[in-house]
Amino acid sequence: MVEATERSRGSYRCPVCGHHDMAAVPAGRETTRIQCSHCGTELELTLTAPDAESFSVNVGERPASA
Numbered sequence: 001m002v003e004a005t006e007r008s009r010g011s012y013r014c015p016v017c018g019h020h021d022m023a024a025v026p027a028g029r030e031t032t033r034i035q036c037s038h039c040g041t042e043l044e045l046t047l048t049a050p051d052a053e054s055f056s057v058n059v060g061e062r063p064a065s066a
């Protein structure tokens with residue numbers, strides 16, 4: 001069995017503003033939604049591997065008013 005950890009931590013890069021920051025995905029999940037700590041864009045982070053230290057990032061819902 002895989003040792004259970006509370007969260008998988010890693011870094012992400014916001015595709016909108018290019019900001020780098022840390023985030024964590026809850027245990028047992030592969031994706032989580034956050035807001036960029038710099039520009040506030042909603043981002044969906046996907047864990048690329050169980051022991052990865054980086055996430056692939058997709059922009060969530062687009063702002064209704066751009």
Ligand SMILES: [Zn+2]
Pocket residue numbers: 014015016017018019036037038039040041
């Ligand atoms: Zn951003």
